[in-house]
Amino acid sequence: MKIISNNNLNFGWDLRTHLHITEHALDDNDTLSRKEKRMIARFSQMPDLIEKEIEDVNAAHFYDPLHEDPSYGTKNDDVNNAMSKFLYHTEEAMNKLKLDADTDKKREEFIREVGYAVHYLQDASTPPHTEAGNYAQKLFRLPMHINFECGLGVGTSWKLDKLKANHTPEELPFSTLKMLFHNTALFTVQEENKVKYKNLGRWPEIQQRCYDRGVNASKAYLDYILQYLPQEPKQIDYMA
Numbered sequence: 001m002k003i004i005s006n007n008n009l010n011f012g013w014d015l016r017t018h019l020h021i022t023e024h025a026l027d028d029n030d031t032l033s034r035k036e037k038r039m040i041a042r043f044s045q046m047p048d049l050i051e052k053e054i055e056d057v058n059a060a061h062f063y064d065p066l067h068e069d070p071s072y073g074t075k076n077d078d079v080n081n082a083m084s085k086f087l088y089h090t091e092e093a094m095n096k097l098k099l100d101a102d103t104d105k106k107r108e109e110f111i112r113e114v115g116y117a118v119h120y121l122q123d124a125s126t127p128p129h130t131e132a133g134n135y136a137q138k139l140f141r142l143p144m145h146i147n148f149e150c151g152l153g154v155g156t157s158w159k160l161d162k163l164k165a166n167h168t169p170e171e172l173p174f175s176t177l178k179m180l181f182h183n184t185a186l187f188t189v190q191e192e193n194k195v196k197y198k199n200l201g202r203w204p205e206i207q208q209r210c211y212d213r214g215v216n217a218s219k220a221y222l223d224y225i226l227q228y229l230p231q232e233p234k235q236i237d238y239m240a
């Protein structure tokens, strides 16, 4: 679903795709309850719905890894792009650990920020979000962008069960979160992942590769960041 809000066209993986990728990435995570897994997946949909996250002509959902300035927005300030949003929400998640609040509250706030952050990492795994181009070019390519991600019959969102069933897991080692993000965008922008109407027949394999990367990068990120999840207070047996 694409949403038009406050004159901003909303670009991005279909909302269901974010939910599905996040849930898939959390499949074998054992630090969260089922309810919390659902929460984090829900939060990963939100940046496409919240005005603050959309801001400058949606630039915050794009990242061009091949240019010195990876942002395309009118601000052209090198901070209004998907990587800066990803890092910002990760930092906010870490800030929540310092809240003067009970553990439940801290867990929820932390989970919200992590859910927002992982959204942007997933955006870096879809080719229309990593290709070069200014706003006019992005608008021009929008119908294809939407078709690739959610077009009836041809879009990623219509194949989620199949993509999950055919998923190839891959460990993605990284030394910094910036690197995890940048390498994901570099993977996505490769020639073999270029989305054109001319190669419509190859869309299913491109969608599979990008879905796989989205899940694998999300899992690498979530496994790392959830180490910091505020823990339930331990029961101490004072009588032992």
Ligand SMILES: [Zn+2]
Pocket (backbone or CB within 6 Å): 011, 012, 013, 047, 048, 061, 119, 120, 123
């Ligand atoms: Zn997005």
